[in-house]
Amino acid sequence: MSADTLDDKQVGTLSVVGTLRSARQSLRPQRAGVVYALVLLVVILVAATTVMGLPSYLSSTNISNILGQLSPVAILAVFMTVVLISGNFDLSVASVAALAAALALKTIDTIGTVPAILLALAVGAVVGTANAILVQKIGVNAFIVTLGAMTAVRGIVLIVLNGESTTAKSQALVQIDSVVFGLPWWIGVILGLGLLAIAASRFRQARSAAALPLDGFFVALIIAGILMLVVSFGAPELLTQPLPVWIMVVVTVAVSLGLRFLVPGRKLYAVGSNPEAARLAGINVNFYKMAPFILSGVAAAGVGLIYAGRFNSVDPNALSGTELTVIAAAILGGTSLFGGAGYVGKSVLGTVILFTLTNGFNMLNLGSNYQYVVQGVVLIAASAVYTVASRARKRQKAAAPETTTVPSVPAEVK
Amino acid sequence: MRGAVVTVSPPAPRHDTAESPTLEIRNITKTYPGGTQALRGVTLSLRPGVVHGLVGANGAGKSTLIKIIAGAERPTTGDLKWLGTSADWRRPADAQSAGVAVVHQQSPVVPAMSVLENVYLGNETATLWKPQARLIEFTALCKRVAFEIDPDTIVAELSVGDRQMVSILRALAQNPALILLDEPTASISPAERAGVLGAARTLAATGVAVVFVSHFLNEVMQICDEVSILRDGQLVDAFDHDAMSVERMVAGIVGTRLHAVEASRPTHEVGEVVLDVRELRSTMMNSAISLQVRRGEIVGIAGLLGSGRTSLLKAIFGADRRASGEVIVNGQPIAASPQAAVDGGVALVPEDRMRQGLIGDWEIWRNVSLADSGDLSRRFGVLDVARERELAAKAQRDLGIVASSIDTAVKDLSGGNAQKVVFAKWIYKTHHVLLLDEPTAGVDVAGKADLIKLIRELATQGIGILVVLSEFEELLSLADRIVVLRHGAIEGDLSADAVSVAELTASVGGLA
Numbered sequence: 001m002s003a004d005t006l007d008d009k010q011v012g013t014l015s016v017v018g019t020l021r022s023a024r025q026s027l028r029p030q031r032a033g034v035v036y037a038l039v040l041l042v043v044i045l046v047a048a049t050t051v052m053g054l055p056s057y058l059s060s061t062n063i064s065n066i067l068g069q070l071s072p073v074a075i076l077a078v079f080m081t082v083v084l085i086s087g088n089f090d091l092s093v094a095s096v097a098a099l100a101a102a103l104a105l106k107t108i109d110t111i112g113t114v115p116a117i118l119l120a121l122a123v124g125a126v127v128g129t130a131n132a133i134l135v136q137k138i139g140v141n142a143f144i145v146t147l148g149a150m151t152a153v154r155g156i157v158l159i160v161l162n163g164e165s166t167t168a169k170s171q172a173l174v175q176i177d178s179v180v181f182g183l184p185w186w187i188g189v190i191l192g193l194g195l196l197a198i199a200a201s202r203f204r205q206a207r208s209a210a211a212l213p214l215d216g217f218f219v220a221l222i223i224a225g226i227l228m229l230v231v232s233f234g235a236p237e238l239l240t241q242p243l244p245v246w247i248m249v250v251v252t253v254a255v256s257l258g259l260r261f262l263v264p265g266r267k268l269y270a271v272g273s274n275p276e277a278a279r280l281a282g283i284n285v286n287f288y289k290m291a292p293f294i295l296s297g298v299a300a301a302g303v304g305l306i307y308a309g310r311f312n313s314v315d316p317n318a319l320s321g322t323e324l325t326v327i328a329a330a331i332l333g334g335t336s337l338f339g340g341a342g343y344v345g346k347s348v349l350g351t352v353i354l355f356t357l358t359n360g361f362n363m364l365n366l367g368s369n370y371q372y373v374v375q376g377v378v379l380i381a382a383s384a385v386y387t388v389a390s391r392a393r394k395r396q397k398a399a400a401p402e403t404t405t406v407p408s409v410p411a412e413v414k
Numbered sequence: 415m416r417g418a419v420v421t422v423s424p425p426a427p428r429h430d431t432a433e434s435p436t437l438e439i440r441n442i443t444k445t446y447p448g449g450t451q452a453l454r455g456v457t458l459s460l461r462p463g464v465v466h467g468l469v470g471a472n473g474a475g476k477s478t479l480i481k482i483i484a485g486a487e488r489p490t491t492g493d494l495k496w497l498g499t500s501a502d503w504r505r506p507a508d509a510q511s512a513g514v515a516v517v518h519q520q521s522p523v524v525p526a527m528s529v530l531e532n533v534y535l536g537n538e539t540a541t542l543w544k545p546q547a548r549l550i551e552f553t554a555l556c557k558r559v560a561f562e563i564d565p566d567t568i569v570a571e572l573s574v575g576d577r578q579m580v581s582i583l584r585a586l587a588q589n590p591a592l593i594l595l596d597e598p599t600a601s602i603s604p605a606e607r608a609g610v611l612g613a614a615r616t617l618a619a620t621g622v623a624v625v626f627v628s629h630f631l632n633e634v635m636q637i638c639d640e641v642s643i644l645r646d647g648q649l650v651d652a653f654d655h656d657a658m659s660v661e662r663m664v665a666g667i668v669g670t671r672l673h674a675v676e677a678s679r680p681t682h683e684v685g686e687v688v689l690d691v692r693e694l695r696s697t698m699m700n701s702a703i704s705l706q707v708r709r710g711e712i713v714g715i716a717g718l719l720g721s722g723r724t725s726l727l728k729a730i731f732g733a734d735r736r737a738s739g740e741v742i743v744n745g746q747p748i749a750a751s752p753q754a755a756v757d758g759g760v761a762l763v764p765e766d767r768m769r770q771g772l773i774g775d776w777e778i779w780r781n782v783s784l785a786d787s788g789d790l791s792r793r794f795g796v797l798d799v800a801r802e803r804e805l806a807a808k809a810q811r812d813l814g815i816v817a818s819s820i821d822t823a824v825k826d827l828s829g830g831n832a833q834k835v836v837f838a839k840w841i842y843k844t845h846h847v848l849l850l851d852e853p854t855a856g857v858d859v860a861g862k863a864d865l866i867k868l869i870r871e872l873a874t875q876g877i878g879i880l881v882v883l884s885e886f887e888e889l890l891s892l893a894d895r896i897v898v899l900r901h902g903a904i905e906g907d908l909s910a911d912a913v914s915v916a917e918l919t920a921s922v923g924g925l926a
Contacts, residue, residue: 262797340773
């Protein structure tokens with residue numbers, strides 16, 4: 001290509017259709033599969049509940065119910081995704097959350113609320129730092145390190161609790177967990193319109209050929225904007241939610257935007273994709289490999305506090321097995337286990353799918369016996385779809401190289 | 415200097431030439447799907463009991479010929495005759511079962527297994543593992559190559575040279591009629607070379623046809639009965655041990671090749687010292703290395719594979735944690751980490767661009783700003799995508815990167831264009847020193863000319879450049895000064911005007 005034709009392209013303006021075409025990439029099954037799966041699942045459940053004359057699946061009560069249940073796991077999934085993007089793995093999150101919950105409830109009556117919370121978070125940071133040092137500095141495999149941490153920390157929970165469940169007189173954590181915040185419907189409308197306005201401005205920019213082509217972020221903005229408007233007008237009561245749900249929303253949005261728009265986010269993806277190239281480009285690989293473990297540890301401790309507040313009681317087996325649900329959610333969201341790829345928003349959608357399945361089984365009275373089988377099958381099927389779809393895409397690309405190269409840029413915030 | 419003293423009996427007087435050849439290669443050509451003609455009619459005859467040397471520069475067609483002999487590639491035209499009957503090998507297993515064994519420069523061994531297990535790996539004639547019988551066979555094999563090793567030693571504990579011997583034993587365990595040694599001494603220490611070279615001679619003495627491929631011409635002189643020289647896919651010269659001379663070999667290898675680079679190097683100003691390396695030591699280096707590069711100067715490092723050239727660049731860049739010594743850039747000492755090097759104004763264009771220089775799945779624009787994203791951002795570390803993309807578009811224009819847009823993933827680019835992206839990553843950052851490791855490897859002629867021009871331009875801007883290049887014509891036309899590196903030590907510091915390709919070839923090969 002000569003420099004002249006390039007210049008023409010640079011200043012050129014694309015047609016509306018041409019501009020939109022670039023967003024199509026993000027709608028392919030291997031990119032947006034988790035969205036289609038969720039839509040399909042919801043449609044099936046709505047149809048089933050309607051036919052069987054049960055209360056509608058999409059009732060505000062049921063949705064609030066699901067959101068409340070999934071928020072702790074979704075928060076864990078957000079940070080698990082960060083760890084996975086960095087090219088690592090963290091199995092210790094559920095144990096850390098249980099330890100944080102146990103410590104907080106054990107100490108809150110004697111040392112006070114704030115010290116107990118700080119103690120719990122500090123313990124999360126310590127475990128996260130230990131994981132980070134063992135994996136990055138000593139070089140032990142992350143799977144083994146965090147498997148060991150998961151077991152050992154669970155052991156500490158048993159020691160702390162002396163094998164029995166515990167509770168606290170202080171109601172501080174319970175109150176924090178159940179604080180409810182509500183947005184007036186008109187703020188929802190403004191937010192929805194704002195999201196659509198941002199999408200429109202992205203579209204306008206993208207019409208210049210030199211600008212970043214439209215991607216999943218654009219699609220996500222539109223979907224989020226429309227959903228916001230529908231909720232604000234149709235079910236404004238959904239804008240009132242307890243604190244953990246709001247924490248989940250804020251954490252998801254903040255981490256997504258950080259990964260997409262901040263320099264550390266870009267560097268994290270670089271380190272996860274090709275650590276050697278990142279190192280030789282002068283990026284501090286140690287930092288970007290270690291920080292996610294510490295973040296994950298602190299976040300897990302935070303989730304432990306939410307758990308402690310929810311039940312005001314914690315038993316030695318609290319949350320055990322949750323780490324697998326969290327990883328399953330991230331994989332359902334299309335996060336790569338090899339690092340360098342993944343989107344926080346999609347992992348949260350993966351969590352929504354898993355909890356919708358559970359909730360649907362309960363509503364339809366199908367018995368929880370089948371639930372794990374279905375969850376397992378869904379997880380494997382999702383991975384198979386991602387793998388097959390991306391392989392088909394590669395073949396197609398190999399058949400017609402260069403010309404079909406459609407720009408791919410991370411989608412974010414679904 | 416001649417490496418270590420190699421105690422190898424000189425080749426026996428000429429063998430009976432009437433003896434029927436083990437493998438006859440007749441008028442072989444090989445054209446790759448891309449149109450590259452790697453071999454243009456090569457005829458060779460490999461006879462039992464003869465060590466046949468195969469030499470040639472990079473890209474001469476050696477590797478293709480080796481692959482054809484090993485059954486990994488099929489010739490486009492021409493034929494192979496194995497023990498008098500025509501052979502059509504479709505896969506390496508065919509050649510192997512016929513009796514061809516190959517020892518590569520770094521043959522894969524299984525580190526966790528014992529020497530004995532490695533030697534008989536993949537050679538299980540019976541399902542039952544009989545240690546006693548194997549042990550007797552093993553002792554016989556060791557005797558054949560005059561090598562002593564405890565069969566129970568775990569391979570992970572062996573030196574690289576001993577591992578190479580294990581590979582040779584493994585090849586031998588297949589009881590081959592022809593054994594191909596592909597640069598068997600390139601990655602091992604001088605002291606261990608003697609064993610490998612001796613093994614090649616002893617093998618020939620037992621009636622095996624041996625092919626010895628090497629860049630080390632002194633080794634070829636020592637052990638080969640006859641030599642064939644490949645250049646540009648053709649056999650340009652062949653002679654036996656009595657007619658062997660340094661001049662004849664070097665002349666054959668170098669020839670008068672046409673190349674894309676204009677020979678005249680524009681004169682340019684050379685300023686003060688910008689890179690000062692003092693007493694740098696690392697694992698692949700046998701001695702402490704000190705060198706200086708001035709502003710605007712292009713210093714070439716000439717050395718063979720395994721001479722420590724890549725280790726040297728990595729050590730300067732701080733990418734080798736075990737390195738020690740001092741690196742001073744523009745008067746400032748640089749801590750030993752890539753991050754400190756980048757901050758201090760040093761850039762590295764690594765040898766393996768896809769693994770070390772680029773993120774394949776990323777688009778051109780994100781790769782261009784990989785090293786720069788911090789400087790290109792707005793306040794509070796917010797990425798300025800518009801500026802990054804402007805820079806990438808500028809890079810695409812400036813360097814002539816052929817791609818449909820800056821949103822093309824770099825893994826879809828050709829070698830030359832991908833390499834330009836690696837350069838683009840650095841050239842818009844203010845820096846002082848550029849370290850280039852084989853910047854033109856795998857790049858076509860047009861791309862090469864572009865890159866050479868770019869490197870010269872960067873030097874003109876006052877950057878000090880240290881470049882490793884295996885193509886000596888290119889190196890000589892590009893560099894002002896040449897540092898010869900052999901076995902991890904500096905063996906010479908020459909003005910590029912004062913040395914010819916032939917002299918350089920002889921020098922790195924240990925003949926000068």
